[in-house]
Amino acid sequence: MPAERRLLQGNEAVAEGAIAAGARFFAGYPITPSTEIAETLSRRMPEVGGTFIQMEDEIASIAAVVGASLAGVKSLTATSGPGFSLMQEMIGYAAMTQVPCVIVDVMRGGPSTGLPTEPSQGDVMQARWGTHGEHSVIVLVPSSVEECFTLTVDAFNLSEQYRTPVIVLSDAMVGHMREAVALPLPEELRVAERSEPDVDPDEYDTVMSTLDNILPRPDLGSRFRVHVTGLVYNRRSGVPETGSPDVAQDLGRYLREKIYHHREAIVRVEEFMMEGAEVAVFAYGSVARAARAAVRWARAQGVPVGLVRPITLWPLPTAAVDHMAEQVRTVIVPEMNIRQIAWEVQAAVAGRARVVDYGRVDGALITPEQIKDLVKKEFHYHRFS
Amino acid sequence: MTRHATVEIREHLRSAKTLWCPGCTNGIVTRAMIDAYLSLGLDPEKVTVVAGIGCAGRITAYLDYSTVHTAHGRALAVATGAKLADPELVVSVVMGDGDCAAIGGNHLIHAARRNVDLTAIVFNNDIYGMTGGQAGPTTHEGDLSKTSPFGHPEPAFDICELARAAGATFVARGTPYAYLKLVQLLAAGIVHKGFSLVEVMSNCPTYYGRFNRTPVPAEMLKLQQKQAVPVEKHKAGAPMTEEQFPVGVLHHVERAEYLEAYEEVRRRATGIKV
Ligand SMILES: Cc1ncc(C[n+]2csc(CCOP(=O)(O)OP(=O)(O)O)c2C)c(N)n1
Ligand code: SF4
Ligand SMILES: [Mg+2]
Numbered sequence: 148m149p150a151e152r153r154l155l156q157g158n159e160a161v162a163e164g165a166i167a168a169g170a171r172f173f174a175g176y177p178i179t180p181s182t183e184i185a186e187t188l189s190r191r192m193p194e195v196g197g198t199f200i201q202m203e204d205e206i207a208s209i210a211a212v213v214g215a216s217l218a219g220v221k222s223l224t225a226t227s228g229p230g231f232s233l234m235q236e237m238i239g240y241a242a243m244t245q246v247p248c249v250i251v252d253v254m255r256g257g258p259s260t261g262l263p264t265e266p267s268q269g270d271v272m273q274a275r276w277g278t279h280g281e282h283s284v285i286v287l288v289p290s291s292v293e294e295c296f297t298l299t300v301d302a303f304n305l306s307e308q309y310r311t312p313v314i315v316l317s318d319a320m321v322g323h324m325r326e327a328v329a330l331p332l333p334e335e336l337r338v339a340e341r342s343e344p345d346v347d348p349d350e351y352d353t354v355m356s357t358l359d360n361i362l363p364r365p366d367l368g369s370r371f372r373v374h375v376t377g378l379v380y381n382r383r384s385g386v387p388e389t390g391s392p393d394v395a396q397d398l399g400r401y402l403r404e405k406i407y408h409h410r411e412a413i414v415r416v417e418e419f420m421m422e423g424a425e426v427a428v429f430a431y432g433s434v435a436r437a438a439r440a441a442v443r444w445a446r447a448q449g450v451p452v453g454l455v456r457p458i459t460l461w462p463l464p465t466a467a468v469d470h471m472a473e474q475v476r477t478v479i480v481p482e483m484n485i486r487q488i489a490w491e492v493q494a495a496v497a498g499r500a501r502v503v504d505y506g507r508v509d510g511a512l513i514t515p516e517q518i519k520d521l522v523k524k525e526f527h528y529h530r531f532s
Numbered sequence: 533m534t535r536h537a538t539v540e541i542r543e544h545l546r547s548a549k550t551l552w553c554p555g556c557t558n559g560i561v562t563r564a565m566i567d568a569y570l571s572l573g574l575d576p577e578k579v580t581v582v583a584g585i586g587c588a589g590r591i592t593a594y595l596d597y598s599t600v601h602t603a604h605g606r607a608l609a610v611a612t613g614a615k616l617a618d619p620e621l622v623v624s625v626v627m628g629d630g631d632c633a634a635i636g637g638n639h640l641i642h643a644a645r646r647n648v649d650l651t652a653i654v655f656n657n658d659i660y661g662m663t664g665g666q667a668g669p670t671t672h673e674g675d676l677s678k679t680s681p682f683g684h685p686e687p688a689f690d691i692c693e694l695a696r697a698a699g700a701t702f703v704a705r706g707t708p709y710a711y712l713k714l715v716q717l718l719a720a721g722i723v724h725k726g727f728s729l730v731e732v733m734s735n736c737p738t739y740y741g742r743f744n745r746t747p748v749p750a751e752m753l754k755l756q757q758k759q760a761v762p763v764e765k766h767k768a769g770a771p772m773t774e775e776q777f778p779v780g781v782l783h784h785v786e787r788a789e790y791l792e793a794y795e796e797v798r799r800r801a802t803g804i805k806v
Binding site (some may be wrong): 150171172174190193194196198200201203204206207208210211212213215216217218219220222236237240242261344366368369370372374375376378386387 | 546576577578580582585592594596597598599600601603604609610611612613614615616617618620621638639642698794797798800801802
């Protein structure tokens with residue numbers, strides 16, 4: 148049977164991706180431009196026997212999502228700028244307690260109420276560092292309606308596998324755009340199932356996850372009488388232990404390394420027309436669409452330009468950046484913020500290539516023409532320098 | 533309601549060592565909760581205790597059930613998610629007065645309005661204990677605290693009235709002094725289908741008693757017993773002083789519980805007629 152082709156909006160595709168990934172709980176609070184995710188799931192969740200609940204605010208939404216996940220149900224919430232800010236404390240809680248859950252942030256112009264209906268990429272650093280304290284998260288950035296679906300499925304799989312919150316960082320443009328997409332059939336999807344740890348409940352608090360064997364989290368109400376705490380806890384017993392620097396160091400390092408140790412398996416990046424490229428455009432999310440058009444145009448003119456598009460923004464695809472830095476003389480980083488990722492790229496490139504940033508915070512999309520101009524300047528610059 | 537043997541109670545404690553101060557009533561309330569669970573014959577695997585942050589919230593490390601120590605003020609929202617995801621869980625939500633009525637106040641009124649089948653157990657000690665004795669939403673006008681050194685200029689919340697007005701379907705208040713009565717109220721709240729709230733007039737000798745009323749824990753217990761007026765007497769019009777408060781089941785009505793209401797949503801969504 149061929150895959151079904153449907154005209155879908157990015158936000159609807161996120162909702163369908165969540166259902167396909169086995170999510171059966173959504174809690175959220177309306178906010179433009181993410182609201183369609185909640186609206187779609189208010190119909191879809193009860194249809195598939197799941198639960199949709201509109202909470203009193205975004206803090207309650209992420210808290211309810213954590214509670215539902217602890218009780219064994221894959222869960223998500225969706226929001227935008229101001230709501231994402233409100234969620235930060237509980238995102239840190241989910242990271243600390245290793246609760247799998249998915250947070251979708253459809254970025255809009257900020258700070259504050261900002262530009263509620265216009266796209267932005269202003270939350271890329273907040274997604275990585277928004278909550279207090281050392282932790283790590285996985286952040287995926289869709290740049291098409293199809294990716295809104297597939298990356299939401301991936302987000303659930305990653306969150307289950309690594310017992311971590313995963314953030315899908317969409318934006319007003321990708322979220323509101325409509326495209327005809329062929330959704331994968333259920334049998335074509337890999338969906339990680341929640342399982343019980345394969346240990347005796349009496350022994351549970353004596354065993355410990357390792358970086359290569361992250362035990363599943365036992366559900367509330369299961370044979371494992373778990374204690375979940377946001378305090379620093381002993382990784383073996385789960386019991387709070389705030390008086391031991393060794394215990395705190397062990398947990399802190401583990402929470403970070405759990406993700407970074409698996410960077411290669413987690414990170415996905417697309418390289419487009421990079422063969423022989425002398426200049427690379429490093430772009431993500433909706434900006435990558437404009438970048439792709441600009442690269443095609445340049446190649447048609449015989450100008451050697453390629454695109455490197457991180458699909459996983461955090462952890463940053465450092466191997467791909469390394470490769471790019473060795474190959475090209477200039478990296479152009481257009482983004483709908485001012486230098487948030489360009490700085491990261493600059494640090495990773497470490498002087499091996501020039502990094503040119505191009506940031507806009509006016510709520511307008513970055514156009515292929517604007518990127519073309521940057522490319523033109525680059526070749527001009529090269530010729531005369 | 534019976535008082536179970538200490539050995540039996542101990543079986544439901546992960547540790548009998550707590551960080552609570554000598555004379556703090558939190559231990560009495562902890563025991564009362566275990567007595568209530570035992571009296572009701574609940575499956576310990578299904579008992580889930582979700583708590584916020586504060587001295588009260590520390591109970592989660594001691595009780596040997598599934599326990600979740602959440603963030604300050606967020607216990608009810610986490611518990612709402614857990615209960616909706618697994619209706620078989622018997623969920624108690626332990627909160628301090630600040631946890632419940634200040635930072636978590638919005639969650640309290642909405643949990644009460646939704647009538648989710650949760651039992652909120654509020655340890656009201658009139659103060660922020662964990663952070664060292666600052667005034668909170670239940671600190672009385674004129675009380676001394678670390679942040680009201682000249683006397684608190686604000687009036688206190690009546691948490692029971694707040695919950696009732698917001699739509700809670702079972703509201704009760706008890707004291708650690710009247711122990712068996714407290715166990716009874718907790719058990720009734722747990723059995724009640726819908727949002728129930730049991731306010732326990734606990735104490736904080738360290739940060740409240742030392743500066744207000746009495747620094748002697750036993751004296752505070754006796755004082756509370758004097759201040760507690762059975763709700764029946766209160767309803768019959770017994771005169772009450774400023775310091776007195778009604779105890780017992782203050783409010784009890786039946787109304788569709790959230791999960792039942794949501795089952796109807798699922799039926800409509802799937803087009804199954806009933
Ligand atoms: C967001 C946030 N703000 C403030 C605190 C600091 N804090 C911890 S416990 C507490 C108050 C505790 O008072 P209460 O809820 O009455 O509980 P008690 O300690 O008296 O049992 C505060 C303000 C915190 N942990 N998190
Ligand atoms: S500070 Fe107060 S509430 Fe906290 S344990 Fe001590 S006496 Fe109890
Ligand atoms: Mg208190």
